[in-house]
Amino acid sequence: MSVNLRIIPRLDIRNNKLIKPYQFEGVKEIGNPITFAKKYFKNNADEILIMDVVASLYNRNNKIDIIKKISKEVSIPIIVGGGIRSLEDADNLFKNGADKIALNTAVLENPNLIKKLSNKYGSQSIVLSIEAKRNSKNNYWEALNNNGRDHTGYEIVEWAKKNIKLGIGEILLTSVDNDGTLKGLDINLIDYFLDKISIPTIVSGGMKDLEDINKIKNIKNLNAISVGSLLHYKKTNIMKIKFHAKKYKINVRIK
Amino acid sequence: MISIIDYGVGNIFNIKKCLNNIGEKFIVTNSERIINDSNIILLPGVGSFGYASKMLRKTNLDKIIKKNVKKGKFLIGTCVGMQLLMDQSYEKGIHTGLGLISGQVEHLKNLYSKKNEAKYPCIGYSKLNFVKNNLKIKNETNNKCFYFVHSYYVNTNKKFIIANNKYYDKEYPAIIQKDNIIGLQFHFEISGNSGQKLISEIINYSKK
Numbered sequence: 001m002s003v004n005l006r007i008i009p010r011l012d013i014r015n016n017k018l019i020k021p022y023q024f025e026g027v028k029e030i031g032n033p034i035t036f037a038k039k040y041f042k043n044n045a046d047e048i049l050i051m052d053v054v055a056s057l058y059n060r061n062n063k064i065d066i067i068k069k070i071s072k073e074v075s076i077p078i079i080v081g082g083g084i085r086s087l088e089d090a091d092n093l094f095k096n097g098a099d100k101i102a103l104n105t106a107v108l109e110n111p112n113l114i115k116k117l118s119n120k121y122g123s124q125s126i127v128l129s130i131e132a133k134r135n136s137k138n139n140y141w142e143a144l145n146n147n148g149r150d151h152t153g154y155e156i157v158e159w160a161k162k163n164i165k166l167g168i169g170e171i172l173l174t175s176v177d178n179d180g181t182l183k184g185l186d187i188n189l190i191d192y193f194l195d196k197i198s199i200p201t202i203v204s205g206g207m208k209d210l211e212d213i214n215k216i217k218n219i220k221n222l223n224a225i226s227v228g229s230l231l232h233y234k235k236t237n238i239m240k241i242k243f244h245a246k247k248y249k250i251n252v253r254i255k
Numbered sequence: 256m257i258s259i260i261d262y263g264v265g266n267i268f269n270i271k272k273c274l275n276n277i278g279e280k281f282i283v284t285n286s287e288r289i290i291n292d293s294n295i296i297l298l299p300g301v302g303s304f305g306y307a308s309k310m311l312r313k314t315n316l317d318k319i320i321k322k323n324v325k326k327g328k329f330l331i332g333t334c335v336g337m338q339l340l341m342d343q344s345y346e347k348g349i350h351t352g353l354g355l356i357s358g359q360v361e362h363l364k365n366l367y368s369k370k371n372e373a374k375y376p377c378i379g380y381s382k383l384n385f386v387k388n389n390l391k392i393k394n395e396t397n398n399k400c401f402y403f404v405h406s407y408y409v410n411t412n413k414k415f416i417i418a419n420n421k422y423y424d425k426e427y428p429a430i431i432q433k434d435n436i437i438g439l440q441f442h443f444e445i446s447g448n449s450g451q452k453l454i455s456e457i458i459n460y461s462k463k
Contacts, residue, residue, distance in 0.1 A: 003377075003378075003379045003381065003422065003423075004379050004380050004381060004400065006378075006379055006380070041447075046379070046380060071268070071269070071272070072272070075269070075272070075273060075276070075444070075445060075446070075447050075448070075450065075451065076402070076445055076446075076447050077402065077404075077442075077445045094266045094268070095266075095268060096268065097268055097269070097272075099266065099269065099445055119302075119303065119306070120302065120306075121266065121301060121302055122301050122302035122303060122335075123376070123406075124301075124376045124378065124404045124405060124406070125266070125301065125404075169376050169378075169404075169406075170376070170378060197374075198374060198375065199374055199375065199376065200374050200376065200378045200379075220372060221372055221374060223374070223378065223379065224378075224379070253380040253400040255399060255400070255449065
């Protein structure tokens with residue numbers, strides 16, 4: 001691997017609280033996202049991913065307040081996703097400390113939004129969030145929306161390519177089947193997807209333990225992993241993941 | 256006092272935060288009088304080159320910046336702000352830059368053979384490969400990692416290159432300098448404590 005693998009803690013938030021979603025259903029509150037973000041930054045996180053799980057209009061100002069506070073504490077890139085539906089939503093986040101925004105539902109409703117945003121902020125700040133679910137009946141991975149609730153009808157690679165043309169610069173690929181389950185990273189999914197996509201991808205969902213790092217060492221072009229439960233429940237920490245990666249000759253940023 | 260050029264381009268939230276953290280006085284401005292009165296000009300930039308250069312010209316800031324640089328004032332361009340220092344860019348068309356350092360802005364893929372698996376944009380942290388230390392950056396700072404996120408790079412004369420970045424098997428300029436003009440391709444403002452140290456050392460160098 002040529003680039004340093006980025007380790008990105010994923011903070012799913014709901015009403016100001018860090019939560020642990022389980023396969024996007026069912027929820028458990030864990031604590032204050034600002035405290036966790038600060039801790040991860042100090043432990044050498046490469047970026048911070050904040051996903052607003054039940055984004056609503058009512059919730060919007062709360063989210064901006066959290067982003068602002070987290071951004072004051074950390075000096076690494078912050079990616080914010082969940083409920084971004086307009087240029088105005090995006091402007092508000094960028095103005096308050098977001099470096100990248102992750103889009104999902106809005107892309108299906110309004111493909112023009114990607115074009116507008118990438119013209120204004122550059123495609124490098126626009127992340128497409130793909131929630132991949134195995135459709136075993138038809139034997140393919142389908143891109144889902146809205147925290148795994150809605151179907152796009154698109155196969156994931158097809159969906160990604162369509163949006164790369166519109167101007168996204170990075171992809172967040174979440175395995176809906178493995179998310180929050182601690183089943184381990186979905187290696188088949190990751191391998192299949194990365195091989196066909198020309199832009200960097202952050203893979204997310206289900207990292208089980210340090211041995212997962214062992215499994216990814218042969219995947220070419222893996223750029224970034226986002227880790228949630230494993231960190232929140234202190235089953236490991238970021239530096240441990242990085243030292244483990246180094247052991248397998250995967251480049252990481254130590255300082 | 257540092258003038259951060261305000262020309263309606265990109266996201267300067269984190270640049271302001273970073274300068275606050277290192278205790279540097281700055282003002283975000285497009286006023287000629289204030290820019291003339293400041294010691295250092297910082298030209299930020301995120302997004303597309305074409306839009307950024309159009310905005311600079313529209314606000315007449317291109318002439319104001321050039322006038323100040325001619326008088327010997329330090330100018331630090333970051334990311335697209337660094338690319339704007341060049342003669343021209345081939346990002347979505349051909350666009351004219353400030354022409355302060357000779358060179359072109361080209362797509363990273365021009366560096367690689369077609370078979371290369373490199374992904375664009377280049378996103379992530381890397382260590383720089385310093386070829387000279389004109390900027391007097393401390394050893395403990397120059398072996399740290401900095402955050403890159405871009406698809407275009409500056410193709411310029413070797414003599415202006417202070418440090419390169421290696422992406423896959425090729426190198427391209429990460430820091431350039433010509434006299435009082437400095438360009439940084441990476442984002443010091445989101446490169447953690449290392450980014451704060453580096454920009455602080457470059458600012459100190461510019462003050463001397």
